[in-house]
Amino acid sequence: xxxxxxxxxxxxxxxxxxxxxxxxxxxxxxxxxxxxxxxxxxxxxxxxxxxxxxxxxxxxxxxxxxxxxxxxxxxxxxxxxxxxxxxxxxxxxxxxxxxxxxxxxxxxxxxxxxxxxxxxxxxxxxxxxxxxxxxxxxxxxxxxxxxxxxxxxxxxxxxxxxxxxxxxxxxxxxxxxxxxxxxxxxxxxxxxxxxxxxxx
Numbered sequence: 001x002x003x004x005x006x007x008x009x010x011x012x013x014x015x016x017x018x019x020x021x022x023x024x025x026x027x028x029x030x031x032x033x034x035x036x037x038x039x040x041x042x043x044x045x046x047x048x049x050x051x052x053x054x055x056x057x058x059x060x061x062x063x064x065x066x067x068x069x070x071x072x073x074x075x076x077x078x079x080x081x082x083x084x085x086x087x088x089x090x091x092x093x094x095x096x097x098x099x100x101x102x103x104x105x106x107x108x109x110x111x112x113x114x115x116x117x118x119x120x121x122x123x124x125x126x127x128x129x130x131x132x133x134x135x136x137x138x139x140x141x142x143x144x145x146x147x148x149x150x151x152x153x154x155x156x157x158x159x160x161x162x163x164x165x166x167x168x169x170x171x172x173x174x175x176x177x178x179x180x181x182x183x184x185x186x187x188x189x190x191x192x193x194x195x196x197x198x199x200x
Contacts, residue, residue: 003005003152007060007182011171013047013142016141016144017138017141017142018075021141021146021182022145022146022179022181022185022187023147023148023149023185024147024148024173024175024176024177024179025085025179025185026081026083026084026177026179026180026183027085027086027177027178027179027180028177028178028179028180029170030086030087030174030177030178031087032086032087032138032177032178033087033144034062034087034141036143036145037060037087037089037140037143039096039139039143040136040139040140040142040143040145041058041139043085043134043139044132044138044139044143045132045155047131047132047135048131049128049131049132050124050127050128050131051101051106051110051124051128052101052104053097053101053103053108053124053125053128054100054104054128054132054133055093055094055095055097055100055125055126055128055129055132055198056091056092056093056094056128056136057065057091057092057093057094057129057168058089058090058091058092058132059089060087060089060091061087061089061090061162062086062087063087066081066083066088067082067083067088067128067149068083069158069161069162070088070090070158070161070162071083072084072155073157073158073161074150074152074153074154074173075150075152075153076090077152078152078153079146079162080174081148081150081175082173082175084128084184085148085175085176085177086176086177086178087175087176087177088173088174088175088176089173089174089176090158090162090170090173091126091129091133091136091170091171091172091173091174092129092159092163092168092169092170092171093126093129093130093169093171094125094166094167095121095122095125095142095166095167095168095169097114097121097124098111098114098115098121099127101114105167111193121135122169124125125169126169126171129171130171133171133172133174136173136174137149140174140176145177145178146176146178146179147174147175147176148174148175148178149172149173149174150172150174150175151171151172153170153173155169155170155171156170158170158173163168171174183186
């Protein structure tokens with residue numbers, strides 16, 4: 001069997017990242033270490049994005065007081081999970097994309113195109129931040145953490161509360177910790193490969 005016929009990581013690793021992982025909504029009374037989030041980000045940042053853009057920004061709400069500021073801005077069903085989680089992340093896209101990409105050594109021609117088009121900056125920032133969010137979820141799982149991703153929120157209100165002086169646009173809230181496995185919902189159905197693919 002050639003190397004192309006086998007997974008590059010173990011089945012146990014795939015189970016942690018995908019097949020055995022659940023969306024977390026309630027958590028055991030254990031902290032989620034900031035250092036674990038730091039390591040998860042340090043790994044996730046190397047995954048591909050559009051034009052190597054890195055617009056994802058994070059607010060780490062580690063204190064109960066900070067999560068109490070966030071909870072009223074969440075949809076009703078999402079308020080209690082935010083309050084009970086040991087850590088909540090506000091995930092945002094940095095709309096000052098040309099500045100960020102200049103720091104990363106992007107070509108001047110690309111920077112000029114971005115500077116001349118607000119629509120391009122906003123689209124690229126949001127698209128790549130969402131891609132980075134997906135990588136971050138997997139990297140957090142690789143650290144042994146459970147996560148829940150929520151978009152049911154007053155996102156402009158979150159920006160007004162947490163980013164009044166920054167060009168960050170909130171796209172999601174992620175709750176992080178060690179899940180209460182007894183509270184997991186039964187796994188919902190997923191489409192199989194043949195239902196979603198065509199080979200041309």
